[in-house]
Amino acid sequence: NAGVTQTPKFQVLKTGQSMTLQCAQDMNHNSMYWYRQDPGMGLRLIYYSASEGTTDKGEVPNGYNVSRLNKREFSLRLESAAPSQTSVYFCASSPLGYQPQHFGDGTRLSIL
Amino acid sequence: QQQVKQSPQSLIVQKGGISIINCAYENTAFDYFPWYQQFPGKGPALLIAIRPDVSEKKEGRFTISFNKSAKQFSLHIMDSQPGDSATYFCAASFSNQFYFGTGTSLTVIP
Numbered sequence: 001n002a003g004v005t006q007t008p009k010f011q012v013l014k015t016g017q018s019m020t021l022q023c024a025q026d027m028n029h030n031s032m033y034w035y036r037q038d039p040g041m042g043l044r045l046i047y048y049s050a051s052e053g054t055t056d057k058g059e060v061p062n063g064y065n066v067s068r069l070n071k072r073e074f075s076l077r078l079e080s081a082a083p084s085q086t087s088v089y090f091c092a093s094s095p096l097g098y099q100p101q102h103f104g105d106g107t108r109l110s111i112l
Numbered sequence: 113q114q115q116v117k118q119s120p121q122s123l124i125v126q127k128g129g130i131s132i133i134n135c136a137y138e139n140t141a142f143d144y145f146p147w148y149q150q151f152p153g154k155g156p157a158l159l160i161a162i163r164p165d166v167s168e169k170k171e172g173r174f175t176i177s178f179n180k181s182a183k184q185f186s187l188h189i190m191d192s193q194p195g196d197s198a199t200y201f202c203a204a205s206f207s208n209q210f211y212f213g214t215g216t217s218l219t220v221i222p
Binding site: 058090106 | 144148154156158201205210211212214
C-alpha cells in the first residue's frame with residue numbers, strides 16, 4: 001500500500017522556469033493538501049482540495065496553482081519559479097477535513 | 113503572524129524521562145488539534161489528535177493535555193526512548209485550514 005506518492009523527489013530549477021509537482025493517493029481519500037516546509041517556519045498550507053472538483057487557497061497561495069485532476073491526483077504548479085520558492089513541498093490527504101492527514105515524503109525543490 | 117506558537121524549539125531528555133512540548137493559539141474557531149512526528153527525509157506522521165470537547169487524550173506513552181480556556185495544548189511523551197528522537201509539530205485546524213507550529217527537535221539521550 002503506497003499511501004501518498006510524490007514525484008519528483010528532488011528538482012533543481014532556474015529562476016523563471018515552470019514546474020509541476022505531482023501527488024497521488026491510493027487510500028480513496030476525499031481531501032488533499034499541498035504544504036511547503038521551510039526551516040524555522042513549520043509547514044504552511046499552500047492550497048487544498050476538500051473534495052474532487054474543488055480547490056481553495058491556504059495560507060501562502062501566491063505564485064502557485066493547483067489542479068485536482070481526479071479523486072486520486074492533486075498537482076501543484078509553479079508558473080515562473082522564484083528563489084523564494086526554494087523549499088520542501090509535501091502533499092497530504094485525509095478521508096475528510098477533520099480526520100488525520102497522511103503525508104508523502106516530499107519534493108525537495110531548489111530554485112537558482 | 114504565527115497562528116500556532118510552539119515551544120521549546122529544541123529539547124534534550126534522558127532516556128526514561130518525560131518530554132513536554134507546548135503550543136498556544138488565539139483563534140477560537142480551531143476545532144481539531146493534531147500532533148505530528150517527523151524523521152529526517154520523511155513526511156510528518158500523525159501521532160495523536162484531540163478535539164476541544166475533551167481535556168486529555170492518551171495513546172500509549174503519548175498524552176495530549178488541552179486547556180480550552182487558556183487556549184493551550186501540550187504533548188507529553190512518557191518514558192522517552194532514543195527512537196523518539198525526531199521533530200514534533202503541533203497543529204490547529206478549522207474548515208480544512210491547517211496551521212502548524214514551528215516544530216520542536218527532540219533528542220533523547222541513552
